[in-house]
Amino acid sequence: MRTKKEAVSKSDRDAALSRKLSGAGTGRASQRAPKKSRISVLIADDHTVVREGLVSLIRRKPDMSVLGEATNGREAVELWKQHRPDVTLLDLRMPELDGVSAIKEIREHDEHARIIVLTTFDGDEDIYRAIQAGAKGYLLKDVPREALMDSIHRVHAGETCVPVHLAAKLAERVSGETLSSREIDVLKLMAQGKSNKEIGATLFISEGTVKSHVKAIFAKMNVISRTEAVANATRRGLIQL
Amino acid sequence: MRTKKEAVSKSDRDAALSRKLSGAGTGRASQRAPKKSRISVLIADDHTVVREGLVSLIRRKPDMSVLGEATNGREAVELWKQHRPDVTLLDLRMPELDGVSAIKEIREHDEHARIIVLTTFDGDEDIYRAIQAGAKGYLLKDVPREALMDSIHRVHAGETCVPVHLAAKLAERVSGETLSSREIDVLKLMAQGKSNKEIGATLFISEGTVKSHVKAIFAKMNVISRTEAVANATRRGLIQL
């Protein structure tokens, strides 16, 4: 009746994450830096104006070039496979295929693919999942031009690049308690306004069991009511209402 | 103890809204079209890449020019007063001063200011408030280039420009029931996970009164639980959690 959804353990995941973050800001050189004169960049964002802005910014740089533009995650993966860009700029929430899934698919083809997530969402869970999936950088769309360009250079050079305030959120997430997959199931149904009984019926467990899960969720998220839990989870990017 | 927060009545507001929307898509000519050869555009968005994209798109057009860029609502109002642009492109959620407030301030100086809201939020309440404040257009950031340019031209010519799918949402909002200001107060506190008793203590009213408001909110929003109400309200842009 029960299925193990998370194949890797928490400690395994966090150890991997530490390894990924260890290179941040240290200036550690790439193990195999591309020899091309220009850094080729793939852009993936469903917002026309954002794509336009990135193209404009990159075209202005003599040491960079735009390799292609994707309007969703599926397209991003296809274009990546075709052109193998040096660096990929990727939004998180896109139609067809979301950013995290796109990162995972790309990294199935190349473990060392250099991907920067450029998005508006700053929830700790969003950041965590992106880095966990293999993103080398995480930037918000209000990032200044220079910082964006610097990040592209750094990621291209093999570094990991996450601004301090986002890294702090990430640290919070890592140090804080993790919701189990079952608890997330319950949380999602809670967010739909379902009662404990309805949740139980959906998940084929008793109402009492649902209550114990809800209790665990409250304790881990440090909230008192289900409404607060849903609001919190939405803000953190744990669920998208 | 009680203050009247909404000075204008519902019927007044909706009548005004109907007047504003009546010109949409009819091609009605402006009453006083500017005589300059180029349409001067003011850009206001806190996202660097979006501003960059808009500048890039507009610079490409021979009949348009960028008059200035603002990174928040306060700056947008200042720049508008300085340069009096033909058309203003404005994001909704910005630091310092939000988009709706900026629109209101600008229209205090010029009743006929031509403002287009360009944002990612498509909640009916967001759209309603923007149009209500006096926006002549409402576009999402995934709008194609041509549609954006067309909208700038149309708004400059004095038309109102709201895409059909957004206009439909707006119609839903207008036809649906309106929450009173007090009900919104309660809803906001509900979203923070507060109990009826706590809400009562915060608003200096009895718990019974809170329950009455909560009941009214459920009925108007057509939901059963407070969690559902908060999720719904957030999605619609009624509250920002």
Added chain:
DNA sequence: CAGATAACACCTCTTTCGGGGGAGGAAACA
């Protein structure tokens, strides 16, 4: 392998929610 940890399931008990009403006062609209 023993011991700890965590997820999952289930049980009672008290408090709070939420549905069903009703009612009076203030302000705005006709």
Added chain:
DNA sequence: TGTTTCCTCCCCCGAAAGAGGTGTTATCTG
């Protein structure tokens, strides 16, 4: 002037929610 809407408060009552504690089973950890 009457009508409508909003805000305030009240009642009852069944159904949830939320706070306790128990036990079983995997999976790390030493």
